[in-house]
Amino acid sequence: MAIRNASALWQGTLLxxxxxxxxxxxGYEGNYSFRSRFQEGEGTNPEELIGAAHAGCFSMALAKALTDAGFPPTSVETAAAVHLEPVDGAQTVTRIDLTTTGEVPGIDEAEFVKLAEATKTGCPISRLLAPGTEITLTANLI
Known part of the structure; x- marks a missing residue:
């Protein structure tokens, strides 16, 4: 069983x-603040990090699914747009829009989309987020 660790240090008031x-x-260290999370300030935020984790997990899982189906990819690139908005007065991640592009020799668009859709529900980060977060997918073959 793999256990992965991360940490955060916050100093000062919320604002x-x-x-x-x-x-x-x-592998990563980044600054964050109220402005980088809820406005347009410099730095990162937890939602971007969730998006990076989801995009990374999905890309790896799709590469595996494609390889297992007999279509080893040249590349899989995924972007994740994480939507943070108030729900019942509390900031909530409500939706993640995944957009993936694959360069996959020998596969047709329909098979690529089918495997991508199956991966959307099967990758570990999707499984973590899915109970309360809508996940959409746009899959493009190049």
């Missing part, structure tokens, strides 16, 4: 404070 998020293996 004036700042923080740093880090992954456990040292």
């Amino acid at each position: 004036e404070g700042t923080g740093i998020v880090r992954t456990g293996q040292g």
Whole structure:
């Protein structure tokens, strides 16, 4: 069983404070603040990190599904748009729109879309988020 770690340090009040998020293996460290989360300030935010995790997980899972189906991909690129909005007075991630593009020799568009749709519900991060978060998918073959 894999256990992955991350940490965050927040200093100060919600509006004036700042923080740093880090992954456990040292692969990423980023600053965040109220402005970077709820406005357009510099830095990252938890929603972007969830989007990066989801896009990374989905791309790897789709590469596996394609390979297992006999179509090893040259590349799979996925973007995730994470929607944060108030629900019952609390900020909530309500939807994630995945857009994936695959360069996959020998596959047709219909098969690519079918495998991408199956991956949308099967990748671990989708499974984590799906009970309360709508996940949409646009899949494009190049």
